[in-house]
Amino acid sequence: MAKGQRKFLDIMKKRPLLLDGATGTELQNRGMPAGVSPELWCIENPNVIGSIHSDYARAGSDVVYACTFGANRLKLGQYGERDVRSVNRRLATIARESVRGKALVAGDIGPTGHFIQPFGEVGFEEAVAIFKEQVRGLLEGGVDCFVIETMMDIQEARAALIAVKESCDLFTMVTMTFERDGRTLNGTDPLTAVVTLQALGADAAGCNCSTGPDDMVRFITAMKPCATIPLIAKPNAGLPKSSGGRTVYDMDAAEFALRSGALVAAGAGILGGCCGTTPGHLSALKRAVTRRKPAPPVRKSIAALSSARKTLLFEADGPLAVIGESINPTGKKALQEELREGKTALVRQMARDQETAGADLLDVNVGVPGLDQEKAMEEVVLALSVATALPLVIDSAKAEPIERALRVYPGRALINSISGEKEKLKKLLPVAAKYGAMFILLPLTDRGIPETAEKRAVVVRAIEGEARKHGFTRDDFLVDGIVMTAASNPRAPQETLRTVRWATETLGARTVVGLSNVSFGMPERKWINASFLAMASASGLTAAIANPSSEEIAFVRRATDVLGGRDRDAAAWIAHCAKAAGSGREGVPIETLPPEKKLREAILDGNREAVSGCIGESLKAGYDAAALAQQIMIPAIVEVGERFGRKEYFLPQLIASGETMKIGMDILEPYLKEGQSAAGQRGAVLLATVKGDIHDIGKNIVGLMLRNHGYRVIDLGKDVAAERIVREIERHKPQVVGLSALMTTTMTRMKEVIGLARKQGEQCPFIVGGAVVTKTYADSIGAAFARDGVEAVQVIQRLTGSRV
């Protein structure tokens, strides 16, 4: 238990613990000018900050925050101040002297204004050192507890929390700032934040700033079911709005207090106010909640893992989890090579592939002989922290790479694994406890793997006993059933299943197996693996380390969830089946239509897969190729253009139909007699994106549309010099020349091209387009203009009408 924790908990047994209200906006109200460092200004004006502290203490705050929010090396450095410890010491002292024992003083740690690795450029250890420097000053100033607040980056909150925990054992609160969409700016949701922070040792966690009390209720509600520590809510006084050139908040003290009651009902045990709140708000809040007894945490421990953006809960009735096994260099030369070179591209690709295939967690192993595994593990874990939202399983035979990974990983990870081997147990249990990781409990000892389930159970109980000494509960580990190869010991799979069943039913623990070992040395391993997965699942298995891309595994895991009552309404099963069956195309049941109608529908629907069959059927049914093109396909693509004009279609539909049309015309081409071919029938159009411009997707769309309307398109590409465009005009003699540009600077090259062409005696019409091009500009350079592909076709039809 943290020092001072008893005092906090005793208050919360009767009523919510009260923090203070806003410091920044109060300082501004009491004369602090804009643009100064609040911390340095407070040292120059101790009476002002002192009066704020004492006003909050009088209003009923149990804890006031020392004015040290931005008193870290990076922030103070912006104001030329380098003596971080002295600033913190002085401000903590001012706070203590102001409240005169009527309230506790919290050392306030705010963000540095920079993102921490892997999200920013500040190294993780550098961040820890920055916060430790601040913590030392605050301890010297005699603070009673710490608060890490207004954090937008979970990694920065972790760095600050580690800095405090490695410096002292005082009660430490951590609050994150969530946007109205329910995530921090860096993408962490409230549940994930609380799972990560409580595992790392926060004594209370929650949210501050963010929003007014109403929206904050959602965040507390999301945290409460999984919180093992008290929750904090410190909302703004409503929403900021501009009034007379000032930012003001829309809730007065009475309304703020009234609405904050819902925060206690949602599960908050610690309340306060952030921006816009005043001692008056706190006084009203105290009166409103002083008779309300907060609900204590609903659980003492939780089986949950997190990344920076996602949480995976191991619930009793939850689905079987799959731990992707690919990121393991054993037998993978390319991966070994990449790890040796310090690269992570392949690892990130493997992570994305497994995530797409349906993995719930990713196992990470960097065990290459001769490699600095500690360094490699850190690099890979940091890379994966941003490449995937899936929580990680840290897999190593050595303790050091595991410790390094746990320290820098911005979530709660799973260790693979902790066995009963004495040295490992001694090294890894304290590491797991320090960083709050879950672990796979591997029931083997220095004497080897016990053969029977009964012997494994003895080892499990012994390891569990040691783990309890470090504060672990059965929620914190998964028992490994230990999968041995069936080919070498036919009884081994049964012993694994018995171990899983015993751990589930007798011990009440969660379980895991490394699946593929069972089929080693067998042909058609996928069937053995999938069958064993089904059997293990029936025995109560929680998670399997497996290949999520295996079709058999993907189906069997979900099938066992349905049969085991872990997939309500078979929703996940149905979704998987639909996905596996492909996207299909809904709409008109075109099978029932005559072939020419099917062809028309295929073009209208942009159904590229169907168009070939439709044309084949139509030709078989006796339709003439030219008639198909002229009477069915061209009217259909014209109809598409009209729908686009009416906004019934948008760009992807227009282009999908255009591409379908093109495929269809290419198929028809050999069947058309001479003179019937639509291709190029209406003349040639030369297209180019002008020199200096690399944005050409608009020009490509125009090209597609023109081809489908019977024009021959000569596409010169992008970044094309005026001289080359004019040379190609001379060579091809197109009916029209189309130029595109996206930027204002490159747009002027259009004039240059037209000028050069005219100088060379070329009189062909020009049409121009692009994001910044306007009709006025087009007129000024003597060119026609079109806003989009459909209009370009219409304009070119007009321009070529008298020429073809």
Added chain:
Amino acid sequence: MPCTLVFMDRLITFERITIEPPLQAIYRRLGYRKGLTQLKPGESKALGESIELARSLIALQGAARRLPILSRDSRQIRLAENLCLESANLAALLVKSQEILLMGTTAGEAIIEAIRQDTAENNLTRAVVLDAAASETVDAALDWMEAFFARQLRREGRQLTKSRFSCGYGDLTLENQKLFYDLLDLKRFGVELTENSILKPEKSVTAVAGIEPIR
């Protein structure tokens, strides 16, 4: 002891910005009009898959820098002796500002390569969606950076101007891109600046906003 801002000259880099693709903006960019455009479930699904692909390919990185305004007139903003932004539009936007916030972000090369490949392989439908998703996502990354700074500025009694400017718009010429590019050290993210002042990879943007007192 000085308590006013000396010079916040440290470049702030964001090695990875993790934001979701702004779906509404992407749909709007593609011409979708609520109540008019009719999407079949299969089309919605295909569109969703393309946007999801874009999400996996976009690797947003960015940088930002606060710089004090040394002097100004109605047509230019001087940041240092030899550092000047000439633009009457920008000068009007920054009329109350004491500092500027420069921002830059890139979606990376992988998404551009995918667009190129889809275009070459006659899958222009997906290329257009990837293109729109990347354009809107880099724009959203600038919004994200603004939100990041807005929170800090509020504590300083300051705020960002309501709008921001990019080079090439209004009378802030594209030639200023070189200044932005250098000050933001976009080279560190593999972004290049062409002789025509265009950023490569294509889905890279810079912008400037003003920092002004709240009162």
